[in-house]
Amino acid sequence: MSDVRIPVHAIKGRGAASRLAHRFSVDERAGFDDGWGTLDEAGAAAQGIPATQVTDELARSAISRNTSPDVPFTQSINPYRGCEHGCIYCYARPTHSYLNLSPGLDFETKIIAKRNIAQRLRHDLGKPGHLPEPIGLGTVTDAYQPVERELRLTRSVLEVLQEAQHPLAIITKSSGVERDLDVLAPMAAQRLASVYVTITTLDAALARTLEPRAAAPHRRLRTIRTLVDAGIPVGVSVSPQIPFINEDMEQVLAAARDAGADRAFYQVVRLPWEVAPLFREWLQVHHPLRADRVMARIQDMRGGKDYTADFATRMRGQGIWADLIHQRFEKACRRLGLNRERHSLDGSRFRPPGVAGQMPLF
Incomplete structure (x- = not known):
């Protein structure tokens, strides 16, 4: 798995600058200048703009569940693995390591699409023990990333x-x-949908x-204004x-x-x-x-480390800098009148989706 850095002009539209080797890699390669121009040749070979590749996957289930005390939902759906948005800070990047792919450029160029997500969701909702608690959609990778325009899994x-x-x-x-206002607006009118941008x-x-x-x-x-005008809580x-x-x-x-x-809500940057x-x-x-200065402040909020996964602090950090960010956020929200009411969603209307008729035996 190569971690040769791709020149900035060749990664326009991409967040990562390399295909960083993941933590399970047996081999890790890095560029080395041996005096014969080989490092320049490696860089030149990598200058092609990485294209997006979509691979199909048949999901075994649609709904993921969590018991994390710092996450405000217990159920979520993510139609895609990887995300073409390429946000460099995305805490989901390491999940590509389990696929033997780089959390760097592979995460944003090699997208896994769960083609049967709707069928599996119908099956999951039909289980006798399902509880209609709010489902978070796109909580790990964005459900409306560019490939959604064509695949329409969301x-x-x-x-x-x-x-x-x-x-x-x-x-x-x-x-x-905004494409799905025709579905979201009627659901919002029944207190079944809300959106965070x-x-x-x-x-x-x-x-x-x-x-x-x-x-x-x-x-x-x-987009916020469009959703609000359609009657959707945002x-x-x-x-x-x-x-x-x-x-x-x-x-x-x-x-x-x-x-x-x-x-409104916020989190501090997470670097797992x-x-x-x-x-x-x-x-x-x-x-x-400013690179050293930025990392020093991040470490100030993480007990001297790049990241700590403690449930009590991983979303907000700790220490003076974390407290300062929290105070700024709370004061701004009070001044602007944000967070005065909750977007309460109603699960009492739930009914399992209809089951298709029995298939013929012959």
Whole structure:
């Protein structure tokens, strides 16, 4: 698994700058200048812009469950593995290691599509023990990433959930969610749907390198307004907060409120497993002069480490810098009138989706 860095001009639209070897790799290769120009040759060979490849997968189940005390939902659905948005800070990148793929460029260029997700969801909802608690859609990888335009797996999931009158909450960075207003608006009218739009920064230039294939910040604000006008409850996620990188949290919250959002939440940047070296690489490529300063502040919030997975602190961090971010967020929300009401969803309408008639024996 090569970790030769691809030149910046060749990774336009991609977050990672290399195919970093994953933690299960038997072999790890790195570029080395032997004085004969071989390092330049390796870089030249890698200069082709990485294309997206989609591989089909037959999922064994549609609904994932968790018992984490710091996660506000117990059930989630993710129609895709990997995410073409290419957010460099994505905590889901290490999941590609289990597929023997790089959490770097492979995570954002080699997408696994769960082609049978709607059929498996119908089966899962029909189980006698299923509880109609709200399902989080797109909580690991974005359900509205670019390949969704063609594959429409998220759309098929929504149609099953609408049929079953099952509550759901979507989180996305994409304007693609507007395509499904015809499903989401009627569900929202029955208190069955809400949407959170992530806006990390209003700085378009920063967003292009931080989240290269996600919608531009101004486009996400327009998506909030479109959803609100359709009667859908909308919140904003100002995550992740990265010291000395996206310093405009208050401005993002104000812009989202003006667009119609009435709730907000945040998390500090999380760098588990291979995300830490990938993020360090991104800093050296895009912000070399402040790289050490950024990592020092992140470590201040993680007890001197790049990351700690403790449930009590992994979302918010700890220490002075984490406290400062929390105070800024709370004061801004109070001033803007955010988080005064909850987006309560109603599971009492749930009914298992209809089962197709028995297939003929002969």
